[in-house]
Amino acid sequence: MSLEKFVTVNTQHGPVKGDRRTTILGMDYINFQGIPYMKAPIGKLRFRAPVEPEKWTETFDATQDCPSFPSFDSYLKKATGIEDAGCINVFTKNVKPNNLYPVLVYIHGGGFQPLKLINRKILFFIRLEVLRLICFTILAIFFKKSLSLSHSIIVLVHDDPSLDVPGNAGLKDQRMALKWIKENIKNFGGDPDSITLFGTSAGGSSVHYHLISEKSKGLFHRAIAMSGTSLNMNWAHHPRQNYAERIARLCGYEGDGSDKSVLEFLENADFEKIVEASENILTDEEKFQEHVVFANGPVVEPYITDHTFIHKSPILMAREAWSKDIDVIFGGTTNEGLLMAFYPDPNDKRIQYLEDSTNFTPFLDLNLKYDNVKSKIFGKTLKELYYGATMPTINNKLPYYYYQGDLQFWYGIQRAVLSRIKAGGKGKTFTYYFDILTEQNGLKKLFKCEEFPGAEHGGCLGYIFSSVMFPKPAIDSIEFKNIIKVVGIISNFAIYGHTGVDEWEENKSLELPLRCLHLTKDGMQMIDLPETARLKVWDKIYKEAGAVLY
Template sequence: MDNIEIVNTEYGKVKGIYKISALGTDYVSFQGIPYMKAPLGKLRFKDAQVPEKWDHILDATEDSPSYCAFNLITREKEGQENAGTICVYTKNVKPEKFYPVLIWIHGGSFMRGSCKTDVYGPDYFMEKDIILVTLNYRLGAIGFLSLDDESLNVPGNAGLKDQLFALKFIKRNIENFGGDSNNITLFGESAGGQSVHLLSISEQSKGLFNRAIIMSGTAFNKSWCFKMPRKMCRKFNDKLARKLGWNGKFGDEKSLLEFLENASACEIVDETNLILSNEDEFEHGILLPFGPIIEPYKSKNCLIFKDPIEMARDSWSNEIDIIFSGTSFEGIFKANVKDEVAFYYLQDPAYFTPLIDLDLQVTDPITQEYGQRIKNLYYQPDEMPSIENQEAYLRYCSDFIFWHGIYRAVQSRLEFSKAKTFLLRFNVDGKLNLYKSLKKSEKYKGACHADDLFYLFKTIHLDVPEKDSNEFKSIERMIGIFTNFAATGDPNYDDCKFSPQSNINDLKCTEITEKDVKEIDLPELKTLKVWDSIYKDHDVPLF
C-alpha cells in the first residue's frame, strides 16, 4: 500500500497511485474521478447533474475513460457514454505550501478527444511544483445539440457547461490534493482554447480561475459555429436524426429529442462525422455541424447569450492576465483534406470571403471583391488554386480558421482590458511535430496546428527526446513558460522573454523556434490587417 494515496472529495474517497514519469520523477496519479452524474437516457443532452456519493474508496489508478469519439491518430472509434471525469496529477498531496493549479481542456473540434494519457501524459509538467488537472466533456451532437423549444430544456452548449461544472468541482476540492484553490490557471488548445476563452468571458465562471492560456482558438473564430443561423441548427438536427432512422415531421423537436435520447451514442458519433456537406463548408463557411452557439433563450445555466464579441467587452476576465498563442503554420492540418473539392470551389474568389461572419452569400456582388482581396494575399494575380500550389491554400487556412480570431481577441483585450496580454508564436519544427507528420507534410517549414501539444504533454506515440536535443530544450521552454505563468502570472523563463502587448498596430510576439527564442514583430500582422479592412469596409465589428 506504500504506492497508494487516498484523498477525500465531497462525493467520496478516491485512491490514486504513485508513478514514475518518463523523466524519472515520482508523482501521484488520480484518474477517472467523476465530477458529474452519468448523462444517460433523459440526461443525455441536459446540463450536468451532481453525481451520487459513494461510500467505498473509488479506484482512480487506471486511465480515465473517454466519451464516444473517433481517434484521429489511431483511426479507430473509442469511448463510452459515461465519461464525465477529471484526472489530477501531483508530486505531493500534502505539500508544505499549496501548489499552483493548471487545468487543461482538450481540443478536437468539439467532436473528439479526451483527457486520456495516450496523448496528454503529465510527465513533463511533473518536473515542476504544480498540480495538473485534465477533464472530459461531452462532444459532438451529444455535447452541443441546441433546440428552440424552451420546454425541452436543451438550449445547447452542454459540453461547455460540463467544463464549467468540472471547474466548480475542482475549485471546491483541489486543496484536498495539495492545490491552491486561489491560484488556478485554465489552459486549452484549439476547441479547448476556444472553450477557455468562452469561459473567461462568461459571468458563469467568474472567480473559478485566476489567469488563462488560450492556444490556437478563440471565441472570435466565428466559423466554428457561433454565427450559424438557427435555421442551420434545425437543419443539422434534422439531418442527424434522419440518418439514424427518425421519420418525424421537420420542426417537431419533442419527437426528435425523444428519438435521439434513445439512439446509440456511437452511431450518433458516426453520423455526426458525415453531416457537414461541401456546400455547408464552402458556400456557407460553416466548419462544424455541432459546437458552441449563441443559445436561443436564457436559462439558469446560460453560458453564451449574445455575440462573444459583445460579451468580451465588459467581461470579468478583463481583470486577469492572459497568454494567447498560435503555431507558425496552423493550416498544415488541412493538407490533403478534400483537396479536389476545395480547389474546385476556390476557383471562384468569392469562396475566400468569411461568408458567415460577414453575413454574406457567395452570390452577393460584394463577395467577389472581398474574396479577391483575400486571395491576392496568398496567390499571384493570375494564379489559380490547385494541388500543385497547395501551400498558398494552407496559409489562407491558417489565417482564416485560426490567426485572425487570435488577432481580433488580442485587439479586444488591448481595447477593453487593463490586465496584461501576452502573445506566443510556436515555430518549433522538430521530431515531436506529430500532427504535421500524420499529414505527411514534412515538406512545409513550420509548426502545424496542435504540434505544440507534444512539447507540453508526453504521448505514447512519440519517444522522449534526448536531453541534449533541440526538442528537449523546447519542452523545457514551454513547460517553464506555462508553469511560471501559472505560479506567478509572469511567463518569462530562462531565455524566453515576454513583453505585454500595448499597441494594436504594432503587435509583437515571443517566438520559439527549435534553435532559440526571440521577441519579434508578429509575422502575420500585415496580412491580418487586410482581413481587418474587409470587416471595417462591411461595417462588421472586429472586437
C-alpha cells in the first residue's frame, strides 16, 4: 500500500505539513523543515530575549528548506540570510510509532559569530541510515546566537536594566527551541522523556551552558559536548567590551555613545551592515596578543531578570549544576588548534606576536595585563613548553597549533570534566579523543591543512553528517566503517543510555590523567589523555595566578 506523500501533525502553535523523503542510502523518512519556534527578532526584539510565535490556523508548509539567519558569507564577501529564521527541522521515521523514539537535538558550531565559512547546506542531514531514532536538528544559524550583539551591548547597558538587554539572547533562543521540543515532540513520534542534546565547537560550548544553567533544567536528559565547553574562556566566555558601539560606529552611528542611543541605532540599522561591520571590530592586540578568536560570545549578565541565563562565572555555575545526575560525554580531536588554519592570517601576525614570549600568556582568563611580572614569567614558561629553545616562525607552525589547541579547547575540556567530578552526583562522565583520519575529514581538505598531523577541529562532523564536500562512501569502505562507529556511539548513548563500548571507562577521580576512548580509523581503546603533561603546566600557571581551576 502506497503512503501519502504529505504528513500533517499538530503543534501547540498550529498544524504543520511535512513530506516523505529518502536518504542517499535509501532509507525513507519524514521531513519537516522551518517550523517557527520563536517570533521574528526584529525591531525591539532584535537584541532581546525570544518571544513565542503567534499561533496559526492554516497548515504551515514545512516541506521547504528553512531560511538562515543573517551571516557573513566568506566566499561571497557579503551578508546573507534573513532575520525571521527562528525555526527548527524535524526528521523522523514515523509520527505514530508503537513506541516513542528517543530524540537527538543538534546545535551547530560557528564561534557564536555571524560567519558562514561553510554554506549551511553542507552539514545538513544527520546520518539517519544508522540512527534508528527521531532527530531534531537546530541547523539554521541563530541570528542572536551567531551575531550576539546583545552580549556586546551589555557593556553599555549594564547599569540600565530598563533597556532589558542583559545579553546571551542566542542561548535563550536555544533554550526556547528546547522548550518547544519538549512540549511538541510527542506529536512527531518522539519521547519527551528521552532527549539527548549534542553539539560541536560553539555548539558544544552551548551544550555545556545548558548543562549548568538552571533555565534549561529538565529540558534534556543526556548530553554530548564535542570540542567545546563554557570553560573555553577565550571564545566561549567573554569580558564585556564596547563591541556594540564599535559596530554602530562602523555602520554610521555618530551619537554620544550612551546605552540607549547605541541600542536604538542598532535596532534600526540594516542587518547587512551590522553583520559586515562585525567582521572588523577586533584590534590587532585583541586578536594576536590576547588570542581573542571571535569578538562576540556569552557573558555574565549584569542584573537578574526572569530570563537570566548566565548569572555568574561558568566555573561557579558548574559547581552547582542541575545536570550532575545525568550522563555526559566530553571530547575533542587530536589537533584542535588547526582551527586557526581555518581563519587565514595573510601577514602571519599571530606568529609575529609570539616572537615576544609574554604573548603566550592567557591574559583575559587570568585577568592579567601585558606588563605584569607574572605575565612575563607565564609566557616564557608556555613558550618553552611548545617551542623549546626554538623561535615561532611561519615555517614551524605545528607547535603553534598545539598551543592553540590547548589554549582554546583541551584545557577547558579537562576543567569541565573535573568540575563535573568535583560537583558529585550520580551522572557518569565520559571522555573521548577523536583521532580518525580518512577521506571524511573534509574540513582538513577544505582549509588546506592536510600536511599537519592529527584530526582537525570539527573533524568528527564528516562521520555524523552527510556533506557535499565528499562523495557517498561505499558500504565496504573504511569511511563507512568509521561512520558506523561514530554514529553508533551517539545513537547507543541516546537510545539506551550507554555508549555501547564496554571498555569505555568513566572518569571518576580528580587525579590526572583523564581516561579517554581513543577513536582511530582502525579501532578504539582506552588511553590516558595525551595532552596531560602539557595541561599540568597550565594547571601550575593557573594556580600561581590564583585562578579557580574548577
